[in-house]
Amino acid sequence: MDKILRINMGPGGEPTSRTEAVGDYAGLGGRGMTSAIVAKEVPPTCHPLGEDNKLVIAPGLLGGTTGAMSGRGSVGCKSPLTGGIKEANSGGQPAQMLGRLGYAALVLEGKPKDDTLYMIRISSDGVEIKAAPALKMKGNYDTVENLKNEYGDKVSCISIGQAGEMKLASATVAFTDMEQRPARHAARGGVGAVMGAKGVKAIVIDDTGASMRSPKDPEKFKAANRAFVDGLKKHPVTGQGLPAYGTNVLTNVVNEAGAYPTYNFKTGRFDGASAISGETQAETITARGGKATHGCHRGCVIRCSGIWHDKDGHYLTKQPEYETVWSHGGNCGISDLDTIAMLDRLDDDYGVDTIEMGATIGVAMEAGLVEFGDAEGAINLVKEVGKGTPLGRILGSGAAVTGKAFGVERVPVVKNQSMPAYDPRAVQGMGVTYATSTMGADHTAGYAVTANLLGVGGNVDPLTPEGQVELSRNLQYATAAIDATGMCLFVAFAVLDQPETFQAMIDMINSFHGLELTGDDVTALGKKITKMERDFNTAAGFNKTDDRLPDYFRKEALAPHNVTFTVSDDDLDTVFSDL
Amino acid sequence: MGTTDIGSEDRIEMTAPGGAHGIFSGISGFGFLIDAPPGASIREMLKDIIGLDDDYIRDSIGTILYNGKPVDDMDAWKIGKNASIAVSAALPGVFGAAFRKQGKYAGLRPVCDQDNSSPGEADPACENEKPSVVLKLFNQSDRDIAPGLLANGVRMTAKSFCAFWENRLRLTGPANIRIGLNGRPVAPEALCRGIETSSVLVRLRSGDA
Numbered sequence: 076m077d078k079i080l081r082i083n084m085g086p087g088g089e090p091t092s093r094t095e096a097v098g099d100y101a102g103l104g105g106r107g108m109t110s111a112i113v114a115k116e117v118p119p120t121c122h123p124l125g126e127d128n129k130l131v132i133a134p135g136l137l138g139g140t141t142g143a144m145s146g147r148g149s150v151g152c153k154s155p156l157t158g159g160i161k162e163a164n165s166g167g168q169p170a171q172m173l174g175r176l177g178y179a180a181l182v183l184e185g186k187p188k189d190d191t192l193y194m195i196r197i198s199s200d201g202v203e204i205k206a207a208p209a210l211k212m213k214g215n216y217d218t219v220e221n222l223k224n225e226y227g228d229k230v231s232c233i234s235i236g237q238a239g240e241m242k243l244a245s246a247t248v249a250f251t252d253m254e255q256r257p258a259r260h261a262a263r264g265g266v267g268a269v270m271g272a273k274g275v276k277a278i279v280i281d282d283t284g285a286s287m288r289s290p291k292d293p294e295k296f297k298a299a300n301r302a303f304v305d306g307l308k309k310h311p312v313t314g315q316g317l318p319a320y321g322t323n324v325l326t327n328v329v330n331e332a333g334a335y336p337t338y339n340f341k342t343g344r345f346d347g348a349s350a351i352s353g354e355t356q357a358e359t360i361t362a363r364g365g366k367a368t369h370g371c372h373r374g375c376v377i378r379c380s381g382i383w384h385d386k387d388g389h390y391l392t393k394q395p396e397y398e399t400v401w402s403h404g405g406n407c408g409i410s411d412l413d414t415i416a417m418l419d420r421l422d423d424d425y426g427v428d429t430i431e432m433g434a435t436i437g438v439a440m441e442a443g444l445v446e447f448g449d450a451e452g453a454i455n456l457v458k459e460v461g462k463g464t465p466l467g468r469i470l471g472s473g474a475a476v477t478g479k480a481f482g483v484e485r486v487p488v489v490k491n492q493s494m495p496a497y498d499p500r501a502v503q504g505m506g507v508t509y510a511t512s513t514m515g516a517d518h519t520a521g522y523a524v525t526a527n528l529l530g531v532g533g534n535v536d537p538l539t540p541e542g543q544v545e546l547s548r549n550l551q552y553a554t555a556a557i558d559a560t561g562m563c564l565f566v567a568f569a570v571l572d573q574p575e576t577f578q579a580m581i582d583m584i585n586s587f588h589g590l591e592l593t594g595d596d597v598t599a600l601g602k603k604i605t606k607m608e609r610d611f612n613t614a615a616g617f618n619k620t621d622d623r624l625p626d627y628f629r630k631e632a633l634a635p636h637n638v639t640f641t642v643s644d645d646d647l648d649t650v651f652s653d654l
Numbered sequence: 655m656g657t658t659d660i661g662s663e664d665r666i667e668m669t670a671p672g673g674a675h676g677i678f679s680g681i682s683g684f685g686f687l688i689d690a691p692p693g694a695s696i697r698e699m700l701k702d703i704i705g706l707d708d709d710y711i712r713d714s715i716g717t718i719l720y721n722g723k724p725v726d727d728m729d730a731w732k733i734g735k736n737a738s739i740a741v742s743a744a745l746p747g748v749f750g751a752a753f754r755k756q757g758k759y760a761g762l763r764p765v766c767d768q769d770n771s772s773p774g775e776a777d778p779a780c781e782n783e784k785p786s787v788v789l790k791l792f793n794q795s796d797r798d799i800a801p802g803l804l805a806n807g808v809r810m811t812a813k814s815f816c817a818f819w820e821n822r823l824r825l826t827g828p829a830n831i832r833i834g835l836n837g838r839p840v841a842p843e844a845l846c847r848g849i850e851t852s853s854v855l856v857r858l859r860s861g862d863a
């Protein structure tokens with residue numbers, strides 16, 4: 076991975092491509108790479124859909140290797156949803172293939188001269204860019220089917236659906252999975268709208284003839300990889316809970332704890348939670364002949380995903396994740412897994428973020444467009460997005476725009492991005508991360524609970540607001556570092572509890588690249604990425620008032636525990652005071 | 655495992671090949687009604703009533719919620735009337751870390767819950783009666799513990815049972831299972847219509863369907 080592929084979509088001419096050495100960006104991967112390129116090359120005040128924005132797609136530091144869990148791909152740009160820097164990442168096969176072809180990053184630049192829609196094919200033979208009128212306004216599933224017919228079933232695809240073509244702010248970039256289905260998405264922040272603005276409908280990656288990347292020290296790498304896999308398998312979360320139930324294992328417990336945002340964040344418990352829980356979901360999948368344990372890309376040993384079949388036993392979508400089940404389920408008062416799976420399928424096909432879409436439907440329900448709990452009404456609203464009606468375009472622009480269009484006060488967003496499935500009043504530390512993340516409200520921003528192992532836990536009492544601030548900061552640094560490796564964040568659970576698994580992860584990076592990184596270096600990397608992102612956002616016009624939760628989280632007590640968000644603004648302002 | 659006396663409630667008997675728990679997977683998330691001795695601690699309830707051993711409690715239970723609040727010291731918490739106790743194996747994410755028993759990320763919980771690190775008082779009104787606890791077993795805990803409770807017979811509110819049963823019928827149908835209500839065979843779809851009491855005793859047997 077020593078080269079960067081740049082494709083300029085214009086202006087004023089035909090798209091051109093050039094390959095250059097990785098240069099100053101050497102040693103970066105995943106979010107580290109996407110944020111470095113965006114921070115250095117994209118003017119912070121540019122229009123996200125304009126020619127100066129860039130869409131960067133990057134495998135992680137171990138992308139294209141035999142390293143376990145290392146196949147996630149990052150997509151970065153200036154976000155049309157938040158107006159700040161964005162990194163969203165996805166499973167699926169494309170990042171592994173890009174890595175094997177030697178690309179540390181693919182950068183889409185400029186703007187096409189007209190509304191021609193293009194597709195790009197990247198292979199060992201080079202790069203081909205051509206007009207693809209037949210794909211216009213096709214959903215991701217049809218798009219991939221067409222590409223499969225043309226290029227075979229061994230290639231992987233990166234694509235956008237109708238929402239990306241319409242440049243809607245909730246549009247995703249889809250990555251095909253092991254079954255060549257466009258079911259994995261770099262979902263957050265409207266990255267698909269930027270791809271649409273570049274006029275690129277799809278990227279086909281063909282790694283025929285390319286081999287696995289080879290480590291500097293193969294024996295050490297192999298041993299570290301084995302230790303890492305053993306660590307993941309023996310941990311109860313990565314070896315048992317996630318494989319058996321997927322991320323939806325959380326529904327019942329978050330609900331019981333009163334932290335499950337219900338009816339557009341009105342209350343913390345949903346009566347129908349057990350009906351849509353991971354336990355119910357896993358049994359349903361198994362009974363219908365789907366797969367309750369499945370990886371989103373080759374090399375995943377946790378396999379938190381699955382395959383959902385409809386009542387007739389036919390594939391409908393991947394196993395909807397916890398966030399999706401919540402956003403379209405409890406948040407909208409819907410307790411039917413088949414409805415939720417259908418909404419997931421539609422979201423994936425149109426190419427919209429399931430969290431943003433579910434939160435938006437919740438806001439639309441609060442506005443009275445349809446009733447809470449109206450499953451058919453929710454499906455019809457999402458279909459409006461696919462059709463591109465004026466209502467659909469408002470909904471596809473996200474919860475903040477929808478709230479404004481329909482005069483709703485309770486809109487659960489930070490930096491215009493919808494909150495995920497944990498009410499910040501009930502999980503206060505999560506609220507700190509929602510408020511201060513460079514990405515807008517994002518649960519994964521502070522997901523990697525590795526702070527103590529990384530030696531940055533400090534001595535602050537975690538039961539105080541300062542402690543919550545410190546925890547959130549450390550978690551955000553650790554997460555940024557893991558995002559840079561291209562490893563799935565879910566490795567963090569084993570890494571948290573098992574020092575030898577954390578060491579094995581560092582050993583994998585070191586033996587592959589011939590480095591001598593320590594835990595402190597990993598922390599420093601996370602801090603450096605966060606600083607680049609904060610600086611970009613500041614230059615784009617963000618200030619401390621953007622690091623806030625909506626007012627109502629302080630004023631409206633959340634049942635059943637009647638809690639409000641209590642971390643003060645002053646404390647929030649200290650989260651990144653060390654940068 | 656403790657057994658439950660057959661009282662005046664409707665009795666539901668399910669017979670499935672091998673006692674297959676599959677179709678009942680997740681049922682305990684809807685809530686089992688357990689009679690707990692007055693003033694019992696959470697640990698005593700888990701050991702003496704549910705039949706779990708110390709190793710299981712230490713190694714396999716990641717989170718316990720008492721009326722929705724995370725419990726760190728299960729010896730100190732006494733069970734009160736109409737309590738709800740939820741048991742889960744280790745959970746992913748920041749939430750899982752924050753709500754883990756004796757976890758070092760407890761600071762991520764809501765501020766009000768920090769008060770609950772102190773022991774709960776036994777409700778004086780419960781001292782001389784058996785408080786009926788709603789026990790919810792989630793994820794791996796459901797897989798490990800619920801089959802034994804179901805084999806012995808376990809009480810549920812009729813509302814909770816029917817919420818489970820009707821959802822299960824809607825999603826996958828009754829599968830290969832024979833159902834009796836108070837000793838008489840009943841069609842899966844008719845089961846909840848036939849229930850007349852506010853709580854039911856559910857028992858799962860192994861046998862030909």
Ligand code: SF4
Nearest residue numbers: 370371375377379563
């Ligand atoms: S653990 Fe889940 S999200 Fe992570 S790589 Fe595996 S299947 Fe994908």
